[in-house]
Amino acid sequence: DAGITQSPRYKITETGRQVTLMCHQTWSHSYMFWYRQDLGHGLRLIYYSAAADITDKGEVPDGYVVSRSKTENFPLTLESATRSQTSVYFCATKSSGELFFGEGSRLTVL
Amino acid sequence: ELKVEQNPLFLSMQEGKNYTIYCNYSTTSDRLYWYRQDPGKSLESLFVLLSNGAVKQEGRLMASLDTKARLSTLHITAAVHDLSATYFCAVEDWGSNYQLIWGAGTKLIIKP
Numbered sequence: 140d141a142g143i144t145q146s147p148r149y150k151i152t153e154t155g156r157q158v159t160l161m162c163h164q165t166w167s168h169s170y171m172f173w174y175r176q177d178l179g180h181g182l183r184l185i186y187y188s189a190a191a192d193i194t195d196k197g198e199v200p201d202g203y204v205v206s207r208s209k210t211e212n213f214p215l216t217l218e219s220a221t222r223s224q225t226s227v228y229f230c231a232t233k234s235s236g237e238l239f240f241g242e243g244s245r246l247t248v249l
Numbered sequence: 250e251l252k253v254e255q256n257p258l259f260l261s262m263q264e265g266k267n268y269t270i271y272c273n274y275s276t277t278s279d280r281l282y283w284y285r286q287d288p289g290k291s292l293e294s295l296f297v298l299l300s301n302g303a304v305k306q307e308g309r310l311m312a313s314l315d316t317k318a319r320l321s322t323l324h325i326t327a328a329v330h331d332l333s334a335t336y337f338c339a340v341e342d343w344g345s346n347y348q349l350i351w352g353a354g355t356k357l358i359i360k361p
């Protein structure tokens with residue numbers, strides 16, 4: 140089915156480890172986004188991409204790396220995970236200004 | 250810098266009652282979005298409001314936009330338990346490459 144798929148849905152890791160969250164879309168939307176959602180902070184934009192090979196920082200990019208070699212994939216990497224990165228991460232695409240979200244990836248850093 | 254404020258942040262109400270959630274924003278924009286999120290789930294688009302005076306309705310929910318007042322409202326009519334969720338508004342920020350700036354969300358609990 141068309142849409143956005145995030146993986147893994149749940150991940151537990153340890154401080155200092157590298158973690159990659161995957162996001163795949165089947166719509167061929169140009170724009171893709173990574174948000175984190177924490178209690179008391181709502182949704183905060185980490186990185187976004189306007190097209191393949193074009194990425195830009197959002198509100199809270201520190202500690203994260205993204206790439207977009209293909210239109211359909213937009214992985215988010217935590218190079219050295221910290222406890223403060225425990226959160227729910229949402230990938231989204233945009234069409235006609237409206238965002239469409241994946242199911243989320245719940246990450247716990249111990 | 251565009252800021253978006255929702256109020257109330259938490260609302261507990263009885264079935265059958267009417268209520269309104271407010272979304273204020275600080276700088277010029279004429280695009281506003283409402284989303285719903287159920288606990289542990291993703292965000293679902295409810296309404297897209299694209300101009301001053303826009304009004305959209307879906308079932309017991311009605312959203313409106315007043316760009317001059319920089320205010321959007323989400324009105325709930327004769328609430329039912331199934332509308333319990335967290336509701337977010339998001340405003341398109343012309344000054345940040347048209348990215349969406351999000352309100353903190355309103356957690357709505359509707360008691361039978």
